[in-house]
Amino acid sequence: MPTETAPRFPSTLAPPAYYNGLEDRLRQTLLPVLDPYLSDPSRSPLRILELASGTGSHAILFTKTYSIQQIAEIQPTECDQYGVGKIQQTVDEAYPAAGVEEAPTSRVRILRARKLDVMDDKDWAALADAGEQSPYHLVFGSNFLHMIPFPEGPQRIFASLSQLDLVSPSARLIFYGPFRPSSxxxxxxxxxxxxxxxxxxxxxxxxxxxxxxxxxxVRIAEGQGWTSEARHEVPANGNWVLVFRRS
Structure with a gap:
């Protein structure tokens, strides 16, 4: 029985050593590829939904790199309460002087982490009902598609974002991680x-x-009303940044 003190599926978690120096690695390898999408003046300021946020490292990096004129706020999520707690711990340690609601107006807001199991329709519905009802301009997920059901997981993601009006008409969905060209x-x-x-x-x-x-x-995305916009290889590690936009 999963609890708040234990992960639901331990085998899907990265080993602890993965997080050593992670922020520096992300800044050197991933951020240069993501930057055109995160700093796009035609879409700023962005509301970002992050899927499978891990420990919250990406959200912290984005707040340190971008201004509130570029990114308004970030909503981190994880698939269970254990992960939600890990994210919140990271955010609280990075910004101990101010809670989520008291974040300085000059800094990108990291909203309180939420539970979002991509296979759980109730979690998607709760996300759609939460907050200010403003759509997200960008959805980002790192190193997790190989750890969720396939093809059901991506199908739920593409469909839920569109059908629940969680994203704007011109929204982008960006996945980062290792992939294979075909089966x-x-x-x-x-x-x-x-x-x-x-x-x-x-x-x-x-x-x-x-x-x-x-x-x-790509076929799954097209079946749910999304188009493959770009594909970028990250030379330093052989991973990929996949960019989809609403059709």
């Missing part, structure tokens, strides 16, 4: 090795873990 190939030997490693983890998740095929992901 029969890999981009590299290291990707194939990583795929085998995560698939062999203790099977506490009731579905198969593994790198997801880009060609199938």
């Amino acid at each position: 029969t190939a890999f981009f590299s030997a290291s990707d194939e090795k990583f795929d085998a490693e995560i698939a062999a983890r203790p099977h506490d998740a009731p579905y198969t873990l593994g790198l997801r095929p880009l060609d199938e992901l």
